[in-house]
Amino acid sequence: MALLNIRNLSVDFATGGGSFRAVDGVDVTVEAGEVLAIVGESGSGKSVSMLAAMGLLPWTATVTADELTFDGKDLRNLSPSARRKVIGRDVAMIFQEPMSSLNPCFTVGFQIREALAQHLNLDRAARKKRALELMEMVGIPAPEKRLNAFPHQLSGGMNQRVMIAMAIACGPKLLIADEPTTALDVTIQAQILDLLTGLQRDAGMGLILITHDMGVVAETAHRVAVQYAGWKVEDQPVKDLFQTPHHPYTAALLAALPERATERRLPTIPGVVPGQFDRPQGCLFSPRCAFADDRCRSTLPPVQPPELGRARCHYPLMAPATEEAQ
Amino acid sequence: MLRFLFSRLATFFVTFVGVTLISFAFIRVIPGDPIIVMAGERGMSQERYEELSRQYGFDQPLLTQFWDYLTGVLQGDLGQSFVTKKPVWDEFFALFPATLELSLCAIILAIALGIPAGVIAAVNRGKFFDRALMSSALVGYSMPIFWWALLLIIVFSGNLGWTPVSGRMGLLYYFPTPTGFMLIDSLLSGQDGAFTSAIRHLILPTIVLATIPLAVIARQTRSAMLEVLSEDYIRTARAKGLKPWRINGLHALRNAMIPVITVIGLSVGTLLAGAILTETIFSWPGIGKWMVDSIFRRDYPVVQGGLLLVAVVVMIVNLIVDMLYGLINPRIRTRK
């Protein structure tokens, strides 16, 4: 029984220009203790699908799913109060912008203790003690002093550590980290990632890591899901994905990845992700795909079986990744 | 914080001198000679007129008059009323508690209703509550105060007979007023029913005076809340599994209060201006009514001094608001 199980998740936003489908039929599963990386270009619906699972989208969003269970509980028809017992305790999330993700009017100590007060039965003194422990765990030097600091008095890296301390405060079974290092200095990025993977290993919690960084994916993930324009186009164990990508988009991403380069951002491939008003018929990747034919341009591609990486493609690739993929 | 305070005090002083000049000029711009007004219907001889002119210093050049006034003010001497011959200072302090009591009740009412109304509207954005509250706010904001007061008087005092029409206290009661606040003095007097009478007299003027600030505060709270509710840290608060009242009432409201506090500070000026009208309608014996009467009598020292003191009160309130602002916004408080 998977820890998180999402089947056929779709999210529509009501926008000024009509309804916009940001996530379209995405499946996500995470096992206990597993590290799942979600990669994809900007706007591919990585954040939105995770926020949908957490129930954190604004009211303009309509979320539908055939299945949305966490730890055996169906999140779809959980009452708000029952949901609050799960969110923040068993599943926690950290975000891309540590600076704006913390409340500027409260000290970081207050914000960590608040998470403890919400879910655990600890008295004041115990909460403070636990908050200090947590701050120590996430590598905040001189926690006693930092307890009373406001977010604007700390650096981005420190604030992200505070966010992580808050997220792991109640010992979650699953942590969702949405590009946790994108807003940070390069030197800090590695530290935060080490911290996250260390915590994941020690606590044996599930981790969903949304990232642009294929290097990070290769180093940390057990399994990778690739998203494109609101679709999940491929899902494979990390080794297999790097060796034999089945979806042309994944193959193009890997082919464009400079071998052992220092540039670790997600490589660019020609063309742009379709937006709200230029969605092609058939396969969403067809305008950029080297293998596209008339069938691709007219009919929606099926989802291939697990042996083919659940690739959402008419013509999944079979051979190991080579240069010809592009 | 100290430097912050110091710069505020410097601004305070400059504004003070400016207000002295404006209050001095204001009453002199209005046509009408105070001495002739004083003489009334009877008129007076030319010699008597000149004698009085000399006595009050009106024969001096304006600049000299202003200089005398300014040096007087800086020594704490605001002059005497032409009409009552009592020091302006004494009259002000005799009447100010009535205005302060009314204004405090009004601002408390406006805050106590306006902030929750704004929060409820923002949380229910676009739904029934939001629309109902914001349409009422718009009506309250644009309603002519005079008309609104008369309407309330007709309904509650006239038709229903629930509230008195004017004044601060029923005629049956008489007691000393050591604090000048009728709510406190009536309690101290120990007379049966005096406190109730004080409250009944306060209700309508308070509602009338609170209406505009209430509407302004509700609208500002709503828009500040809407802005704050889309911030990342609200998403974080929700991700922690906090209860909605804690997210809206603590995490969001605390941030939304920063602009709201500013608006409350600004309302105090509006409130004192509104007090002039409200006090006149309800014959409320405060400085508003005092000022209006004095303008009609061309009682120069009272108008000058009264305006100046009202301005000082507004400035002090704004100073307090500025400091509150620093207290509530840690980014300002902790600035080096």
Ligand SMILES: Nc1ncnc2c1ncn2[C@@H]1O[C@H](COP(=O)(O)OP(=O)(O)OP(=O)(O)O)[C@@H](O)[C@H]1O
């Ligand atoms: N509140 C919203 N209202 C309308 N559209 C939204 C909203 N939030 C996200 N979207 C749209 O949904 C799509 C997916 O956004 P999402 O934030 O999930 O992308 P992402 O894959 O996380 O990208 P990035 O790597 O830049 O974070 C985008 O086109 C975005 O414009």
Ligand code: SF4
């Ligand atoms: S369905 Fe066709 S266009 Fe789409 S990715 Fe596969 S091959 Fe390319």
Ligand SMILES: [Mg+2]
């Ligand atoms: Mg994102």
